[in-house]
Amino acid sequence: MLIALKEVSKTYKMGEVSVKALDQTSFMIDKGECVAIVGPSGSGKTTLLDIIGCLSRPTSGDYLLQGQAVQDLSDAELARTRNKKIGFIFQTFHLLGRNTALVNVSLPLFYAGHAREERLGRAETALSTVGLADRIHHRPNQLSGGQQQRVAIARALVNDPEIILADEPTGNLDSKSGQEIMKLLLDLNKKGQTLILITHDRDLAERTERTLTIKDGRIVDDIRR
Amino acid sequence: MNIIEIFVDAIRNLGANKLRSGLTMLGVIIGVSAVISMSSIVEGGKQMTVEMIEKMGTNLLSVRPKRMDKEDLLKFSGRSKGLRYGDAELIKASVPYVEQLTPVINFQTQLRYGDKDRSGMVEGVLESYREIRNYDVGRGRFLSEEDAKKFKKVAVVGTEVVSDLFGKVDPLGKDLQIGNQRFVVIGVLQEKGSLHGINYDDTILVPATTAMKLLTGNDTLNSFIVKVDQRHNMQKADRMIHELMMKRHDGVEDFAIRSQDELLRNTELIIFTFRVILGGTAALSLLVGGIGIMNIMLVTVTERTAEIGLRKALGASRRAILFQFLIESTAISLLGGLIGILFGVALGTGFGWLAQRAITGWTAVILPSAVILGFFFAMTVGMTFGLYPAYKAAQLDPAEALRYQ
Structure with missing residues (x-):
């Protein structure tokens, strides 16, 4: 079992009121699965992404990632876990504007402590995997939206993570490049990469093997196709 | 982690905001050049006075009526x-x-x-x-x-x-x-x-x-x-x-005995007073420069919250973030310190050159100790005042920072 959430709750304090963003959520995801998590805005999607991505800890319940209880990890261990096991893809790409595609992609390897040559070599390989071998020295503002998201995918892949966690990866793209990005992600999944897609787009979710529907902080539906 | 790479990256970040970085550096530049040029002027005056006193004779005691x-x-x-x-x-x-x-x-x-x-x-x-x-x-x-x-x-x-x-x-x-x-x-x-x-x-x-x-x-x-x-x-x-x-x-x-040593000591006391006053002024301007650095670094951290969030998501530890911003503020004061040394040496030498023409017996002196002191003081200021903004950056919650608009 790659991911196991057991009665995970997350509560945010907003002044006097506390808001329950996740309410005793439980589910499991196996290695190699392709899962979409869908739900309207405010349903707890983002909070779930933060928990799965080790960006924050659950308030209560257990989150086991490869059998490791994430809620017990220190901040430094969480950072290391994100670095080694999670590859993030964001709606807004989140590339560093001052740096080239190559440097952007090599960033996770920098925090993993690899030497410069290895970092750049692996980053170049990752960029050719996403079809950008001829764009490695371009800066984000010299690339189209679709190309920028490819750079971000290369960055997510570069450190061989257990999970690719994509948050509305096509949200900022036109439909054609959106399709291309989606195809690229599904191809990666076919090669065995675990893929978790967070979206409010039902059509996108249709293309995955499994869809988890979240509403008011609870999983209300779990469909396998 | 490679310090030189982070440093190069920091310099590149400073380059992205040239005017702002330049103005921030100005405080350090003024402080360091003030330390060096002021000490050069005081030391020039001291050497001239001591030399003159010694020219009037050494080991002297004079006995006068009181x-x-x-x-x-x-x-x-x-x-x-x-x-x-x-x-x-x-x-x-x-x-x-x-x-x-x-x-x-x-x-x-x-x-x-x-x-x-x-x-x-x-x-x-x-x-x-x-x-x-x-x-x-x-x-x-x-x-x-x-x-x-x-x-x-x-x-x-x-x-x-x-x-x-x-x-x-x-x-x-x-x-x-x-x-x-x-x-x-x-x-x-x-x-x-x-x-x-x-x-x-x-x-x-x-x-x-x-x-x-x-x-x-x-x-x-x-x-x-x-x-x-x-x-x-x-x-x-x-x-x-x-x-x-x-x-x-x-x-x-009904007599008083005064020694040449006393004159030398008095002169040295006056010089010391000057040094404290001028050194204090220079130190104060460095302090103001440091506050400028802190101010700008706080703005930078806020501006780059999303970047910090991303770096954390990609696996940057708190220490790595702290280090990155600390090196950035140190880079400001390092560059400022180096430019300040150039200015200070130029000012001190320029003043000495003028003084040599106006006052016989004046020698232009640049104190290496003042150069080193000014430089290290600047570095310390950069690190000290960079610490709080860097700490703030390191403490950011990754999930919140990532979505900061």
Whole structure:
């Protein structure tokens, strides 16, 4: 079992009121699965992404990632876990504007402590995997939206993570490049990469093997196709 | 993690905001260049003053009459005759540390050569005065022992007296009228400059014996100057002279002993005061520069919150983020410090160059210690004031930071 959430709750304090963003959520995801998590805005999607991505800890319940209880990890261990096991893809790409595609992609390897040559070599390989071998020295503002998201995918892949966690990866793209990005992600999944897609787009979710529907902080539906 | 890579990245980040980075650096630049140029000016002034004091003679003690208040005058009335020629002779004969001694009799009187006249300060001294005061005779000769013994009417004059009274005439062998006596000029002193308001070139030296016999008519001294053989004997000599003088003056302390060391010490105290004031000012401007760095770094951290969030998502630990921003603020002060050194050295050298032309004896000095101190102080300021913004960046919650707009 790659991911196991057991009665995970997350509560945010907003002044006097506390808001329950996740309410005793439980589910499991196996290695190699392709899962979409869908739900309207405010349903707890983002909070779930933060928990799965080790960006924050659950308030209560257990989150086991490869059998490791994430809620017990220190901040430094969480950072290391994100670095080694999670590859993030964001709606807004989140590339560093001052740096080239190559440097952007090599960033996770920098925090993993690899030497410069290895970092750049692996980053170049990752960029050719996403079809950008001829764009490695371009800066984000010299690339189209679709190309920028490819750079971000290369960055997510570069450190061989257990999970690719994509948050509305096509949200900022036109439909054609959106399709291309989606195809690229599904191809990666076919090669065995675990893929978790967070979206409010039902059509996108249709293309995955499994869809988890979240509403008011609870999983209300779990469909396998 | 590679410091050089982070540093290069930091410099690139600074380059992305050139005006802002430049203005932030300005505080450090001004601070460091102030430390260096100010210390260079103070040190130049110090070296010149100390050199001049030493040119006026070293290991000197001067004994002068002390002005007494009314009460003491009544109390000691008639018990002491004040400073006399005999005092000087006694000290010379009884204190073993005395290498040279000269009595000094000063008086203002009218001087005349041909149709030119002016008033001037005449000093009655002995031949030992030359060595005590480090006088060099430019032309002719200095006063001799024989001049004093035979009450000769001879005079050695300074260059300013020569130019005022003799003009282009060669003064050697000419008659100079001092008061109502005629003296023969036997020597001209080499130019020496002035110190603490005394012009050493506007001087007329005559034998002390002649001065007492013909000009003042008594054996009262204005002072006598003792050159002590060794520096470490200064205090012993001081104490011994004091003891002998007290005995001879019947327990009345109507004299004061001052040492050249005291003058040096006073000068050094003044220099020290200057250094503290100027150093403090420079340090203050560095502090202000540091606050500027903190201010800008806080803005930078806020602006780059999303970037920090992303770096954390990709696996940057708190330490890595702290380090990154600390290096950025250090880079600001490092660059500022280096530019400040260039400016400071240029300012100090430039001022020294000007001062050398305006003031004789000034030397331009750049203190390596000030350069190093200024630079390290700047670095410390950068790190200290960068610490809080960097800490703030490191503490950001990754999930919140990532979605910061």
